[in-house]
Amino acid sequence: xxxxxxxxxxxxxxxxxxxxxxxxxxxxxxxxxxxxxxxxxxxxxxxxxxxxxxxxxxxxxxxxxxxxxxxxxxxxxxxxxxxxxxxxxxx
Amino acid sequence: xxxxxxxxxxxxxxxxxxxxxxxxxxxxxxxxxxxxxxxxxxxxxxxxxxxxxxxxxxxxxxxxxxxxxxxxxxxxxxxxxxxxxxxxxxxxxxxxxxxxxxxxxxxxxxxxxxxxxxxxxxxxxxxxxxxxxxxxxxxxxxxxxxxxxxxxxxxxxxxxxxxxxxxxxxxxxxxxxxxxxxxxxxxxxxxxx
Numbered sequence: 001x002x003x004x005x006x007x008x009x010x011x012x013x014x015x016x017x018x019x020x021x022x023x024x025x026x027x028x029x030x031x032x033x034x035x036x037x038x039x040x041x042x043x044x045x046x047x048x049x050x051x052x053x054x055x056x057x058x059x060x061x062x063x064x065x066x067x068x069x070x071x072x073x074x075x076x077x078x079x080x081x082x083x084x085x086x087x088x089x090x091x
Numbered sequence: 092x093x094x095x096x097x098x099x100x101x102x103x104x105x106x107x108x109x110x111x112x113x114x115x116x117x118x119x120x121x122x123x124x125x126x127x128x129x130x131x132x133x134x135x136x137x138x139x140x141x142x143x144x145x146x147x148x149x150x151x152x153x154x155x156x157x158x159x160x161x162x163x164x165x166x167x168x169x170x171x172x173x174x175x176x177x178x179x180x181x182x183x184x185x186x187x188x189x190x191x192x193x194x195x196x197x198x199x200x201x202x203x204x205x206x207x208x209x210x211x212x213x214x215x216x217x218x219x220x221x222x223x224x225x226x227x228x229x230x231x232x233x234x235x236x237x238x239x240x241x242x243x244x245x246x247x248x249x250x251x252x253x254x255x256x257x258x259x260x261x262x263x264x265x266x267x268x269x270x271x272x273x274x275x276x277x278x279x280x281x282x283x284x
Contacts, residue, residue, distance in 0.1 A: 003191030051236035086097030
């Protein structure tokens with residue numbers, strides 16, 4: 001029977017699609033009797049899914065998902081640099 | 092070939108500066124570094140504007156520039172820092188007791204992230220947790236799950252083995268999961284195994 005420690009490594013390999021079938025069987029047996037590892041497996045899958053959702057929104061248009069914003073002073077500083085580099089000329 | 096004035100470029104700061112900044116902050120974890128990366132992106136855009144075909148959206152083009160800058164920086168830091176974490180990258184021994192049970196049992200989540208996607212505060216918490224994690228753990232998590240790189244690609248960046256990476260990913264997932272348990276899914280008690 002696998003221990004939680006050995007299962008941890010196998011969970012990680014499984015998430016990367018790198019767990020051979022014979023080890024997958026052992027992992028499944030462990031998960032049947034271990035609430036902790038079962039919960040971790042489910043929650044890690046949810047984390048991966050959330051990260052994927054986050055990634056899809058990151059570049060999707062203009063509004064970030066988080067409340068992270070450039071401060072007005074930073075925006076002004078960046079624009080100032082743009083003016084310095086570009087002048088009024090067409091680029 | 093479209094022509095742009097520096098006023099146009101200033102407008103792009105209002106349009107997608109925040110999105111670029113969030114993207115940079117998630118990966119660089121430091122406000123000043125992320126602000127610099129955004130500024131560098133716009134200046135590089137000014138210099139390279141002749142290469143912008145106008146076929147793709149401005150934001151896509153700007154994101155492309157920013158991504159290159161961030162990848163360069165992550166590579167550079169990975170090279171400079173080398174591996175010297177307080178935990179081992181080769182095993183998970185310190186997380187387990189003599190019977191190979193978790194020393195610290197994971198806290199229960201009181202909910203499911205899927206139900207939180209529409210709440211901006213959840214993503215603030217998600218990002219703050221990534222920011223609090225040890226840097227290399229956060230890096231591999233972001234590269235694997237947000238940027239979608241595969242094992243080989245990440246191993247090359249950090250010059251580590253796949254076993255090292257699985258150890259780090261497991262630690263990273265545990266840390267992120269625990270941080271969300273404490274700060275978002277405030278489950279009250281640790282459950283006995």
